[in-house]
Amino acid sequence: MxxxxxxxxxxxxxxxxxxxxxxxxxxxxxxxxxxxxxxxxxxxxxxxxxxxxxxxxxATEDLFPKDILTESTYVQDGKVTATGLEELKKRMPWADLSNFEKNPRVQDFGDLxxxxxxxxxxxxxxx
Amino acid sequence: MRWFWIDRFTEFVRDTRATTIKNICFGEEPIDDYLPGFPHYPHSLIIEGMAQTGGLLVSEAEGFRKKTVLAKVSKAIFHHVAIPGDQMVLEAIVQNKQPAGALVEGKVTIGGVLLAEMELGFAFLDDDRFGDTTLFPPEDLLRTLRILKMFDVAVDQNGNRIQAPEHMLEAERQAARDIRFARVR
The missing domain is CATH 1.10.1200.10 (ACP-like)
Structure with missing residues (x-):
């Protein structure tokens, strides 16, 4: 892009x-x-x-997909699951998630x- | 001390614009104490007055149920000072409003001369995180809004008069019942 x-x-x-x-x-x-x-x-x-x-x-959700960062389907032990990462990529194709993917801690998402x-x-x- | 830094609404159009006035009085404590020898109205209170004007403007449409707080003073430029005897006119215009907050542009004049320009950001606090109670008892806020004569001038975008929300009127009726009951006891 x-x-x-x-x-x-x-x-x-x-x-x-x-x-x-x-x-x-x-x-x-x-x-x-x-x-x-x-x-x-x-x-x-x-x-x-x-x-x-x-x-x-x-929409605020575009930049901060709250559901992916909170729901148990997408988060386990404070980290975004593989399913969650796939969903993030779908919703945020404009974001470079390569670094976040290495250690997808929810608390680090804010600085992504x-x-x-x-x-x-x-x-x-x-x- | 009563923390009200506006005296009266003179214009109010739902989610669009509001104008208030504030008379600067030598008898007010902050005027005399802020800078002894040079009595003038503190700029921080002018910002607070605009926050009250803008905050009420952006929270009215939801019946004042949203917990609205001043979250950010994005810009505040002062061109001169307000002194006893001045009447400030505070105009707040909604620039943007979303479920999470609102942005208000403010202009303050005295006798048509620009005193200050500002941009204020308001946040609507999330009920899930901050509870579903209002910031102020509805009956108290209603009394304040009447003193400020907000409902005397408030209209919606179609020019229809805005009435006090029913939940505030009911809170006021309940408070009156509670007082009567306490006296009887």
Whole structure:
């Protein structure tokens, strides 16, 4: 999935505005939580800003599939099961899950999303 | 101390926009104590007044049942200060509203001159996590809304007058019954 410079610039602007970070910190590889310091309430702000900027509607479940991270069908011993991982891939084809797959602890899911993932998600919604 | 930093609603359109006024009075404790020698109204309380205006705006449509909290001050820019004798006009406009929260843009003016601009994020707390009770007793909130004259000006998007929600009226009736019962005992 190709991400144009225009899409990246708009996502970058939304993140700079919502998180108070510098433009050069918002690299494609930066993780939202670990690198950019996003907290849960910031995600709502980011969603609002992306919706306005791209004229799209974003459901919170798109970015945080709560059921997969909580239901026993998909989670065992604090880790997402193989079935859960398959479901995640289906629902989040725009996300790079390769690192998460190695040790799919639910508690690490929050720090999964990168700026690139977010850009690809936006592209999927705009398309 | 009563934690109300708006005096009255002058406009209220469901989930769309609301305007309140706040008169700055020298007799208010925060004015005199905030910066001795330079009595002015603290900026933090202007933000709180906008949070009250916007928070009531985004929670009315659900009958004030959602636990609505100010979650983020995304932006707050102040151009000057408010001093005793000023009347602030606080305008809140809903930019976005979702099941999890809302974003409100706020503008504060005095005599038509821009005092402050802000952007506030509100979160609707999840009943599963935070319980299904409201943040305030409904009868108390209803009394406050009447004092603020919200129902005097509130309309829905079609211009129809908004009445107090039935569950709040019932809570008020029950509270009155409880008081009468306590007196009889």
């Amino acid at each position: 190709q991400v144009s410079e225009d899409v990246f610039a708009k996502v970058q602007s939304a993140l700079v505005d919502a998180l108070g970070v510098d433009e050069d910190e918002v690299t494609p590889q930066a993780t939202m939580v670990g690198d950019l310091g996003a907290e849960s309430i910031d995600f709502l702000d980011i969603v609002f800003k992306l919706e306005k900027s791209f004229g799209i509607k974003i 999303l990168t700026v690139s993932d977010l850009c690809r998600y936006v592209v999927s919604k705009v398309a």
